[in-house]
Amino acid sequence: MELKELQTRVDSWIKEYGVRYFNELTNMAILTEEVGELARVMARKYGEQSFKAGEKENLADEMADVLWVLTCLANQTGVDLTEAMESNFAKKTNRDRKRHKNNPKIQEH
Structure with a gap:
């Protein structure tokens, strides 16, 4: 699914x-909750x-909930x-083009 279709x-x-949509501030609070x-x-x-x-290991469902409210x-x-x-x-490409490749903290050993 493309982002436009998602929206x-x-x-x-x-x-x-x-x-109807909950108001923007309510949805912001719901996003924080999710x-x-x-x-x-x-x-x-x-x-x-x-x-x-x-408790369930419902990682995908929780990510989808975040994406849903963000889309709202x-x-x-x-x-x-x-x-x-x-x-x-x-x-990000303009800013980080070389930054991560030159970061010794994240280089593979």
């Missing part, structure tokens, strides 16, 4: 099932914490995620 499908879903849920799974799967009884915010604020990502790639 269109989320918008259609909201209009059909969600009635990122926290993703962090919890990451801490248990890759960090030193263990899963509690009944993009739709609400008029951000074209395809254009934003293309611009972001250009920015």
